[in-house]
Amino acid sequence: MMKKTVLLGAALFLVISPLETVMANDNGASAANTAQAISKQGMFTNAVVERTKDGTIKLHWQTIADLGPVKVYWSANPDGGWKELARTYASFGGLSTADPNPGSRVYFKIKGGNGAMIKTAERLLPLQGTTNFRDLGGYRTTDGKTVKWGKLFRADELAGLSASDISYLQKSGLKTIVDYRTDDEVKQKPDPTIAGMKYVRNPVFGQSGSGTDLMNYMAAGEFEKMGKPGDVLIAANRDMVDHPEAYVKLFDMMLDPARADLVQHCTAGKDRTGLGSALMLLALGVPKETVVQDFMLSNKYRETYNKAAVGAMVKQFNLTDENAIEIIKALMDVRPEYINAAFDEMASKYGSIQGFLEKGIGLSTDKQAKLKKMYLE
Structure with a gap:
């Protein structure tokens, strides 16, 4: 039964549809001493990507402290091939941009002036024929990995x-x-x-x-x-x-x-x-x-x-x-x-x-x- x-x-x-929030990523701090240094200077704690009805992509991020200048990169491959998309300031909390890769999956890497870094992407894929197709990436584990x-x-x-x-x-x-x-x-x-x-x-x-x-x-x-x-x-x-x-x-x-x-x-x-x-x-x-x-x-x-x-x-x-x-x-x-x-x-x-x-x-x-x-x- x-x-x-x-x-x-x-x-x-x-x-x-819609989409959700992404857990933080701290790829810039691999060694323990580097992690401690970045923690003192500030780090990204969260980053989210949303797509509006007209296709505009909005990135939002949160930080510990002001990380100063920020560079935003994009790639069709989450493992590499990053291209610079924009320069802004961490204190702005995000940016809006046209889709840099129309018709394909796109990933973003946000890098602060102190080296702190986080990757993110749309959790919900922008597909016409499904409404709950989503990426399980970006979630933080108990040991600090992602x-x-x-x-x-x-x-x-x-x-x-x-x-x-x-x-x-x-x-x-x-x-x-x-x-x-x-x-x-x-x-x-x-x-x-x-x-x-x-x-x-x-x-x-x-x-x-x-x-x-x-x-x-x-x-x-x-x-x-x-x-x-x-x-x-x-x-x-x-x-x-x-x-x-x-x-x-x-x-x-x-x-x-x-x-x-x-x-x-x-x-x-x-x-x-x-x-x-x-x-x-x-x-x-x-x-x-x-x-x-x-x-x-x-x-x-x-x-x-x-x-x-x-x-x-x-x-x-x-x-x-x-x-x-x-x-x-x-x-x-x-x-x-x-x-x-x-x-x-x-x-x-x-x-x-x-x-x-x-x-x-x-x-x-x-x-x-x-x-x-x-x-x-």
Whole structure:
């Protein structure tokens, strides 16, 4: 039953846009004494990139102390090839610019007069055919390193990608598309074939199931069979921890340089993909609090869609009961209790999140060290 229920969530979930904040990066301080010196002089603590409706790119940054003159660089490659874009002052807190790389992914490096530096990029990719395709880069780990930009992505369904979207992704360096959806979902909205990318079917809930039972419950007005608002997805997150085979396969791909630089996706990019993203970040040493913040971003990106979808279902099923409407809203949302149910299940079955990574996923200390070497800077 629970396997079917989460699939309803997936089947209902399309998605929406905006973007979010980036965690700080301190690439300019590699040695301990340099780090201490920069800390005394000042450093960047955060940098965010936003795109306006007319395509203008706005960079915002925060610093400790005034870093004086600032140089801003851009590149299509987060690992190098930087070109100077602008010169300004740290005290201005940011700048607006035309897109220096239209139709392609662009990364920014901001360097202060004292050598302090931070990399950043748009978290949400500016694609026409998806609404929740985002980069997991920029998050700070507990040991002060940062998840590399442009290596690990999470997304919703890809069936709506336009020709320009596909061109954008081909230029991004992506190697692998990991699809968590069921056979029924894939059959209804298959991913496009993208030259240069390996497509991997990796269903979280096996080969079948479509959430038909839940749709029938709603159509019949039998919302009591779905429990309290949120119960379906709380149970689903526990179930995903109890049956982690798809995530074991995910990490096998992450550890393979030939398949690294990947995007994992489901239908909405919020539940199955949400747990996969959480596991990725946790294995790299990102704090649980930050992981939950990333999980919750889907509400921001989906906000407009969720309102429209809930309204449409209320009309379709002629709902007046507030509890029934709240159940539908809960299916469309992500909530802290959903991902925390997964964490609680890990602790219950494996003693801790780390225990789950080691025993449930099979990530030895050596494998986790390799992941960090591959995806952190």
